[in-house]
Amino acid sequence: MPSLSRPVPVARLHGPVEAAPAPQAAVVTPTPAAAENDARLPLIRLRALNKSFQTGTREVVALKDVSIDVREGEILGIIGRSGAGKSTLLRCINGLERPQGGEVLVDGTNVSRLNDAGLAALRQRIGMIFQHFNLLSSRTAFGNVALPLELAGHGRAEIEARVSELLELVGLADKHDSYPARLSGGQKQRVGIARALATAPRILLCDEATSALDPETTRQILALLGDINRKLGLTIVLITHEMAVVRDLCDRMVVLDQGRIVEQGPVAEVFARPQSEVTRSLLQDVLPDLPAALAKRLSPVAQPGSQPLLRVRFSGAAAGEPVIAELARRFDVPASILHGAIEIIKDMPVGVLILALPATTAQPLATLIDYLRERTTSVELIGHVLPAH
The missing domain is CATH 3.40.50.300 (P-loop containing nucleotide triphosphate hydrolases)
Incomplete structure (x- = not known):
């Protein structure tokens, strides 16, 4: 027994x-x-x-x-x-x-x-x-x-x-x-x-x-x-x-x-x-991404006056860096934060931001995306959106 x-x-x-x-x-x-x-x-x-x-x-x-x-x-x-x-x-x-x-x-x-x-x-x-x-x-x-x-x-x-x-x-x-x-x-x-x-x-x-x-x-x-x-x-x-x-x-x-x-x-x-x-x-459920109301206005191609919409993910040390402020200072490009969330997971900050860039900029869009990619976890162009009226 x-x-x-x-x-x-x-x-x-x-x-x-x-x-x-x-x-x-x-x-x-x-x-x-x-x-x-x-x-x-x-x-x-x-x-x-x-x-x-x-x-x-x-x-x-x-x-x-x-x-x-x-x-x-x-x-x-x-x-x-x-x-x-x-x-x-x-x-x-x-x-x-x-x-x-x-x-x-x-x-x-x-x-x-x-x-x-x-x-x-x-x-x-x-x-x-x-x-x-x-x-x-x-x-x-x-x-x-x-x-x-x-x-x-x-x-x-x-x-x-x-x-x-x-x-x-x-x-x-x-x-x-x-x-x-x-x-x-x-x-x-x-x-x-x-x-x-x-x-x-x-x-x-x-x-x-x-x-x-x-x-x-x-x-x-x-x-x-x-x-x-x-x-x-x-x-x-x-x-x-x-x-x-x-x-x-x-x-x-x-x-x-x-x-x-x-x-x-x-x-x-x-x-x-x-x-x-x-x-x-x-x-x-935990890191909300693109709101439905914003997704309805999204176009896969640029239109006159439309703004490029970026999904930016970040984690670790990158979460504490003034990346958006530096983008504006270095390239004179003001980015609008349309949506975002951050979570602390296993003591590491993890987040996502939805950014709208101006419809026209002095710098090519690819240059701005490359700059962000060097300083964040990932960057994705998810489409173009017309400003809300």
């Missing part, structure tokens, strides 16, 4: 993360800080993963040639619209789905080759939290957290010590005897997190864990997950359709679209240099 004698303090359940060189899998170029994180060992490796489902006479491709490394101790966000393949990918990691092609390696073990007993053992090392909590209404908070330990055959005294410790960790020490019906959504999710940690897993999978929560409760749950990651060195993989969740919690991110990876890299880098249209669209 397994033993949990001498209950280990939660903050010491895992030793320090061991560092070793690993290949950089990101599409974008990492910052020096991001490169340091890349030295961590991959705990989960997905290699050329393919998965399809048959719907009537139609085959639906859920995953196509998906390759990802999840490094030990990091928080990886997998984001995409509904139907992008996020949930299927998560279910392949814990063996609930078997891919038709490729490999899922968890701590060196090929998940697809495990029998039922092997999968059961694997899932002892993988915790899971869900969008709708999946708590048993007939059990108290204590009983829900205790269930995995009971199924694993631990003794009552060991279970009581472990569950009490976990309820304290998630801030529910006073809800020991409360049933789910008496708990708020945030409290239910905290119970779900405590239950997922019961068997001291190395990996925590989060399936839209905050989608059913209000914004304030979401912030609290994300802060709790970040705290657990730091205290336990736990590797967290979360799927979401909310870019704010990725911004607030994750170290790296993967963008899925129709079963394919369209972008991946350190969060701050992807926010600063989105490569795909899907990523730019998802970023609208």
